[in-house]
Amino acid sequence: MKTILVTGGAGYIGSHTVVELLNSGYEVVIVDNLINSNIKVLDRIQSICQKRPIFYNCDILDKVSLEQVFQKHDFSAVIHFAALKAVGESVREPQRYYTNNVSGSLILFELMAKYSVKKIVFSSSATVYGDPISVPITEEFPLSATNPYGQTKLMMEQILRDIYAADREWSIGILRYFNPVGAHSSGLIGEDPNGIPNNLMPYISQVAVGKLECLSVFGNDYPTHDGTGVRDYIHVVDLARGHLKALEYLEANGGELIVNLGTGTGYSVLDVVKAFELASGKVINYQIKPRRSGDVAKCFANPAKALELLGWQTTYDLEQMCRDTWNWQQKNPQGYT
């Protein structure tokens, strides 16, 4: 049986991917320092899968502890989610972001090389396309970063490509996620942001549940069908399954894989508000506010490459994304705590 090391596996996307891995017969070892997640997720994963992943409360920056994990297990691949991901925070605390996301990853890669675990699936982001020249976005579009978080993703992509160029025994999968939303249909695991959410879907669901009063819609003068920003929201379970497809691809073909994971459809802020109202039966109060700095008008994927290479495409629509978000929010109004 294959054992996969999942860094950041207690987090939002990681936990959903761990569920898919366990359900597909993989053994899973999670390394997570719980800086942005809760240990309770392990019980929830066990309830869903009737299997429990092995867990180490370990910072990937702690090389000694991380090496002990490599000594104990024989990994066939690594899925590397562990990172800090808040854009605004990365502008205020760039050194923390570079240290955690870049230095942490370098320590991980060094141990992977030492223990001959040379297969990795890496969490990148559509943020690497900066302000895209047009939509839909293909993988060949020019790359740029508008903030330190995005810069760490660009740097990691480059480092992985260089590692592969130097040693073809490596195989690397770079997955550029668009906007992950939704939750597992059980309502047992989902997104549990700290404090006031920065992202649209968790903000809306906290308005719906009565935790927040009113959504600020950042700008209604964009060149989009209703003036509000358009994004490619993707159900986190579809996204999680993309990781398994990427693993299978690397197992079969090796090499270097760079793919967008999105639905290919863009929805505006007001489209999402309406869909959430329908799914929840709640009214979402909102006010139009000025644009948020750094936001782009439209960002959505051309996901053709993922379909062609991985045989992967999304299966959940916006309605299901809203229903599952709402189910999770209602069952866990305070998240995991």
Ligand SMILES: NC(=O)c1ccc[n+]([C@@H]2O[C@H](COP(=O)([O-])OP(=O)(O)OC[C@H]3O[C@@H](n4cnc5c(N)ncnc54)[C@H](O)[C@@H]3O)[C@@H](O)[C@H]2O)c1
């Ligand atoms: N959620 C998104 O919107 C989104 C979009 C594009 C890319 N990504 C990337 O996907 C990955 C997962 O994102 P997520 O939404 O699940 O975030 P998350 O914060 O829920 O999960 C990340 C996990 O990594 C852990 N972690 C962070 N630094 C660590 C360290 N030094 N050592 C050990 N564990 C550490 C955190 O505790 C957390 O459990 C991240 O790399 C993120 O940048 C996320």
Ligand SMILES: CC(=O)N[C@H]1[C@@H](OP(=O)(O)OP(=O)(O)OC[C@H]2O[C@@H](n3ccc(=O)[nH]c3=O)[C@H](O)[C@@H]2O)O[C@H](CO)[C@H](O)[C@@H]1O
């Ligand atoms: C600049 C920024 O933060 N970028 C991150 C954010 O992208 P995005 O800005 O694409 O995601 P988001 O969920 O923060 O915003 C989506 C859309 O909703 C709008 N909106 C959002 C929140 C709100 O309270 N009101 C509102 O109107 C926002 O202007 C945008 O048009 O999240 C992504 C993951 O999903 C990536 O992590 C991006 O790096």
